[in-house]
Amino acid sequence: MSGSTFRERSAIATGDARLTAAIARTAELLLQKRASATAALGDFEERRERAKALKKGVIADLSAHVASFAKAATATGAKIHFAKDEAEVAAIFSELAKRLNLKTAVKAKSMTAEEVELNEIAHHSGVEVTETDLGEFIIQLAGEKPSHIMAPAIHRDKAQVAELFAAKIGSDPTLDVEGLVAAARAFLRQRFLTSDLGISGANFAAADTGTVVLVTNEGNGRMATTLPRAHIVLMGAEKIVPTLADVPDLLALLTRSASGQAISTYVNFITGPRRPEDFDGPQELHIIILDHGRLEIARGPFSEILHCLHCGACLNHCPVYRSVGGHAWKSAYPGPMGSVLSPLLWGLKAYPELPDACTLCGRCREACPMGIPLPDYHLALRAAKGERGPGLAAAGAVAASPPLYRLSFAILRKLLALGVSPPASNYAANWRLARKMPRPKSGASFRKWWRDRK
Amino acid sequence: MSLLEEFINRAGASGANAETFPLSEVGARLAVLLAECGAKSALVADLGTIPGLRETVAVELAKVGCVALPPGRGHEAEIGITVPAALIADTGSQVALSNGEGAQTASLLPPLHLAIAPASAIFPNMGELLGYLRPSMPSRMTIITGPSRTGDIEATMTTGVHGPGRVLIWIVT
Numbered sequence: 001m002s003g004s005t006f007r008e009r010s011a012i013a014t015g016d017a018r019l020t021a022a023i024a025r026t027a028e029l030l031l032q033k034r035a036s037a038t039a040a041l042g043d044f045e046e047r048r049e050r051a052k053a054l055k056k057g058v059i060a061d062l063s064a065h066v067a068s069f070a071k072a073a074t075a076t077g078a079k080i081h082f083a084k085d086e087a088e089v090a091a092i093f094s095e096l097a098k099r100l101n102l103k104t105a106v107k108a109k110s111m112t113a114e115e116v117e118l119n120e121i122a123h124h125s126g127v128e129v130t131e132t133d134l135g136e137f138i139i140q141l142a143g144e145k146p147s148h149i150m151a152p153a154i155h156r157d158k159a160q161v162a163e164l165f166a167a168k169i170g171s172d173p174t175l176d177v178e179g180l181v182a183a184a185r186a187f188l189r190q191r192f193l194t195s196d197l198g199i200s201g202a203n204f205a206a207a208d209t210g211t212v213v214l215v216t217n218e219g220n221g222r223m224a225t226t227l228p229r230a231h232i233v234l235m236g237a238e239k240i241v242p243t244l245a246d247v248p249d250l251l252a253l254l255t256r257s258a259s260g261q262a263i264s265t266y267v268n269f270i271t272g273p274r275r276p277e278d279f280d281g282p283q284e285l286h287i288i289i290l291d292h293g294r295l296e297i298a299r300g301p302f303s304e305i306l307h308c309l310h311c312g313a314c315l316n317h318c319p320v321y322r323s324v325g326g327h328a329w330k331s332a333y334p335g336p337m338g339s340v341l342s343p344l345l346w347g348l349k350a351y352p353e354l355p356d357a358c359t360l361c362g363r364c365r366e367a368c369p370m371g372i373p374l375p376d377y378h379l380a381l382r383a384a385k386g387e388r389g390p391g392l393a394a395a396g397a398v399a400a401s402p403p404l405y406r407l408s409f410a411i412l413r414k415l416l417a418l419g420v421s422p423p424a425s426n427y428a429a430n431w432r433l434a435r436k437m438p439r440p441k442s443g444a445s446f447r448k449w450w451r452d453r454k
Numbered sequence: 455m456s457l458l459e460e461f462i463n464r465a466g467a468s469g470a471n472a473e474t475f476p477l478s479e480v481g482a483r484l485a486v487l488l489a490e491c492g493a494k495s496a497l498v499a500d501l502g503t504i505p506g507l508r509e510t511v512a513v514e515l516a517k518v519g520c521v522a523l524p525p526g527r528g529h530e531a532e533i534g535i536t537v538p539a540a541l542i543a544d545t546g547s548q549v550a551l552s553n554g555e556g557a558q559t560a561s562l563l564p565p566l567h568l569a570i571a572p573a574s575a576i577f578p579n580m581g582e583l584l585g586y587l588r589p590s591m592p593s594r595m596t597i598i599t600g601p602s603r604t605g606d607i608e609a610t611m612t613t614g615v616h617g618p619g620r621v622l623i624w625i626v627t
Contacts, residue, residue, distance in 0.1 A: 026609040076593075134615060135606035151606060158607050181604060181612045188616065193529055209591050219562060219602040219617025226558055226594065244588055248580040263545045263580075263599045265468075266617070271591040279525065280558040281594050 006353040009328040022157045023147075023325045027316040030151070033260025034313055034367070041256065048371050051253055054246055055307040055370060058238070062298040062306075065207050065240045066289060073210030076272025078285040085292050086116035089234065092288055093118070094125035100230050100284060102127050102196045106188075108214065108221040109133035110201025111149050111310055112236050112290055114332035115345065118199065129199065130191045132220035134184055141168040147326030149333065150258050150312030155325050188220070198224035198282065202235035203254065203309075205287075206244040212287065213247055214268040215255065222266050230284040231273070237294045238306040244269075250309065253369035257311035297344050302377055305340045307370040314364035314374060320357050329354060336364035336374040340381065348385055355381035406447075413440055457543040457576045458625065464546025468600030469613065470621040472546065477626040480507065480570065484514040487568070487622070488533075495521045497531035497564055500555035504537055504572055504626065511535060525556050534560035534567045534618065538598075540583055541576045541625070545599055548623060549583065552594035561598060567618040573627050 003009035013019055038044045058065050070080040083089040096102065105122060107113065107129050119140075122129045131140040135152035139145065141164055146152030153161070158177055166173035171183040200221055204213040212233050214221050225231050241247060255261045274281035298306055315321045315335030326334035331342040331351065339354040348355075358378040365374050398404050415421075421437050455463075458474060465472035475483070496515055501507040515522055523531050536557045538548035548569050550557045561567050577583040580597065587595070602617030613619040 022608065029609045132616070133606070134604045138606070151609070153606055156607075158610070161607050177607045177610045178612050180607060181615055185615055189529065192616070209588060211591055217602070218604045218615035220615070222558075222562055222596055223616055226562070244584050244591070245581060248584065251580075259605065262464075263468075263547065263597070265599055265601070265603055267597040267599075269591065269595040269597075270593070271595075272593050275553070275593050278552045278593055279555050281552050 003328075006328055006330075006357055009330065010324040013324040013328055018157055018160070019155045019325055020323065023154055024322055026151060026154045027322050030259060030312070031316045031367075034257055034316070035260075037256040037260035037262065041252070047249060047253060048369060051250055051369065052307060052371055054241065054250070056304075058240060058242065059298045059303050059306045062237055062240075062295055065242065066237050068207040068242075069205050069210060069240045070289065071210075072207060073205075073212075073272070073287055076210045077275075078210065078272050078287050081286060081288045083288050083290050083292075086121070089116045089118065089288060089290065090121045090124070092286075093121050093127075093232070096230075096232065096286055097122070097125040097127050097197075100196070102230060104191070104195040105129045105197040105199050106132050106191050106195045106220075106224045106228065107136070107199040108201070108216060108224045109136050109152065110199070110234060111146075111332055112201045112234050113199065114146060115236075115292065116234070116290065118234060122199075127197065130188065130195070132188050132191070132218075132224055133216070134181065134218060134220075137184055137188065138164065141165070145327065146332070147334065148312055148315055149310050149335075149337075150315075155327065192220075192223040192227050195228050196230060198226075198228040198231045200225055200231070200233055202233055202239050202287075204247050204250060205235055205240045206242075206247060207240050208243040209271055211244055211269050211271040213251070214270065215251070215264045215266070216268070217259075217261075217265045219266055222268055225268060225270060225282070226280050229282055231270075231282040231286070233270075233285070233287045234290060235287065236290050236292070238298070238308075254309045254311050257309070257313040257367070257369040293345050301380065302340060302344055304370070304372045305337065305344065305377065307372055308337050308341070309369060310337075311369060313367040313369065314372075317363040317367040319359055319361060319363070329357070336378070337372070340372075340374060340377045343381055348381065352385060355379075355385070410445075413445060416440055457578060458573055460543040461541055461546055461576055461625070464544060465548075465600070465623055466546070468546045469603070470546065470600045470623055472623040472625065474573065474625040474627060477504070477506070480624065480626060481510045481514055483624070484511065484568075485517065488514060488518045488520055491533065491566055493520050493532035493566065495523050495531045495533075497525070497528040497534045497556065497560040498522050499534070499536040499557040499560040501535070501537050501570070504570065507537070507570060525559065528556070528559045528563045531560075531564040532566065534562070534564035536560045536567070536569050538569045538571045538575065538623075539595075541571055541623075542578075542580055542583055542597065543576050544579045545597075547580075547597045547599040550596045550598060551592045553592045558594060558596065561596070562617050565614060565618055566620045567622070569621070569623045571623065571625050573625050 138153040273285040
């Protein structure tokens with residue numbers, strides 16, 4: 001989406017009736033499925049508290065957990081790589097591509113891969129990547145970025161997908177959803193069977209056994225991590241949990257919050273590369289653990305954002321997200337969680353507007369399976385911007401002094417009664433775009449009314 | 455409710471079809487299934503953990519001229535037949551491991567997956583299963599619940615994306 005500011009991109013999105021309808025429809029459906037699944041659980045609150053305590057322990061000592069996981073995974077025969085940022089991911093990836101002679105890859109959905117633009121990195125390393133999650137496949141064909149962390153093509157309706165498939169893979173333009181799914185299956189099956197490399201993220205990584213856990217519904221994650229001869233996992237350091245026994249509880253929260261499922265169709269537990277007794281699986285397993293500021297975030301005031309399971313529930317519940325869609329964020333991480341994570345990963349200077357894209361309604365915090373205080377973080381990031389124009393500074397000084405406050409409001413009332421607008425700061429100018437200045441009747445102030453009644 | 459009943463309920467809710475009957479009925483039931491689906495090629499994993507099953511399956515496939523394909527041609531198969539390493543009652547899931555011959559691909563590549571499991575293989579929940587396997591995790595373990603599905607186009611649930619669209623689970627006693 002074009003538009004250089006959040007405001008411009010939002011305006012473009014709200015002008016697109018198909019986009020807003022597609023997002024509203026899917027977000028509402030996901031929201032309702034989540035509501036019934038979490039209600040059926042009966043003890044959602046208790047589970048949330050347990051999950052939060054677990055992740056808090058991990059994040060409080062993230063480096064130690066990374067070290068434990070790396071040790072256990074190495075013992076399984078996996079090769080561990082640490083990447084400080086996307087440049088280091090690129091260096092690791094291109095070295096592997098060259099050494100293992102990798103030319104083609106099938107990829108399962110990974111937002112961490114979006115974070116470092118791994119497809120670009122692969123392209124520059126001579127590896128052509130095919131996205132295999134249906135949503136990711138759709139947006140790859142369209143040349144777009146995902147607009148939702150769980151449902152990447154949420155902004156496109158089925159007619160648009162049918163047109164796109166007809167143009168790009170030559171399928172019948174009148175196909176229904178089932179036909180479109182079958183067309184994607186047939187196209188991608190060949191890629192699975194012939195690609196050199198499988199690329200995936202990780203939903204969890206167990207530090208005791210060195211196991212990577214990957215959740216999918218379509219089976220593309222299974223294909224990508226079973227059929228090719230090499231598998232590269234790119235995971236954020238915060239995905240680590242202390243033990244394999246911690247996985248079921250977090251998984252139960254993740255799938256219910258994301259799509260209202262008690263469990264996803266396929267939960268893959270990957271513990272090292274193929275062994276002599278195995279009949280399937282890649283010979284090479286490489287796990288890239290990405291820092292990209294996470295170790296720093298873990299020590300700072302926004303550490304709970306690293307508890308995020310990437311379920312997308314906060315997006316589905318956010319009135320701003322539901323109105324403008326994910327592309328307005330122009331980040332791999334949109335919505336309430338993205339408004340926190342994006343400025344923390346890339347700096348507030350890169351994303352100064354995102355913390356403002358919040359009405360402070362609090363629905364995201366209520367929906368979050370980890371109870372992350374997202375609205376508080378949005379407020380804190382606004383404060384951290386340190387932006388305070390002269391108008392707000394003056395208003396602050398006036399509000400701090402009762403005599404000054406009374407005097408200035410007496411003057412303001414007189415002016416407004418005469419129909420004179422006060423000098424508008426930028427803030428008030430934006431405020432006034434959709435509002436008329438009030439014209440109070442002369443003499444009838446609330447303060448006076450209150451005094452008279454006493 | 456017994457674990458077996460719970461399993462059958464939950465598997466049904468996930469979109470799989472789970473039934474239980476004596477091992478001696480497998481041949482006749484397989485004959486009915488093969489006639490109904492018309493599969494001409496099969497990918498058969500190692501069935502050795504259930505005595506006599508390998509032979510029964512081979513006989514029924516031969517009767518209808520359904521060819522058991524070698525692993526390298528598994529993607530051409532119209533039916534995959536496996537013995538899951540375990541079942542999980544509270545989610546109605548079955549478990550495929552990497553060290554069972556062909557279990558991963560036979561439960562993934564063909565459009566129809568038939569899992570035949572002994573009733574003794576049921577764990578109450580995922581935690582119990584992981585506790586049991588933890589000392590010796592196989593390189594790949596997949597917990598499978600229902601058919602392959604996607605909701606990526608307008609959140610319309612559609613089955614049979616990359617994995618099987620139809621999953622049958624026969625629990626033999």
